[in-house]
Amino acid sequence: MLKKLANTLRNNHNILEKKAINPIVQYIDKNSFKSANIFTEIGEDSATIKNNDKYILITTDRIKTSFIEQHPYGAGF
Numbered sequence: 001m002l003k004k005l006a007n008t009l010r011n012n013h014n015i016l017e018k019k020a021i022n023p024i025v026q027y028i029d030k031n032s033f034k035s036a037n038i039f040t041e042i043g044e045d046s047a048t049i050k051n052n053d054k055y056i057l058i059t060t061d062r063i064k065t066s067f068i069e070q071h072p073y074g075a076g077f
Helices: 002-010 013-020 022-031 065-070
Strands: 038-043 046-051 054-059
Touching: 013 022
Parallel strands: none
Antiparallel strands: 038 046, 046 054
């Protein structure tokens, strides 16, 4: 059963799409502005900026329009 689950996840259309953009994400990471005040290890679609003793969370996400149209509650609406 675990092998079947792993195979299902490995071949999931959404996972494969994310793998396809990995070279782009790596390029952006290597060529983006770096600073001791910016922390990007929190997640792939978020970063924090240190402002004195506080942190500002910057986050973004891209959800496919077709997914939102077909599954508005799954998209968080």
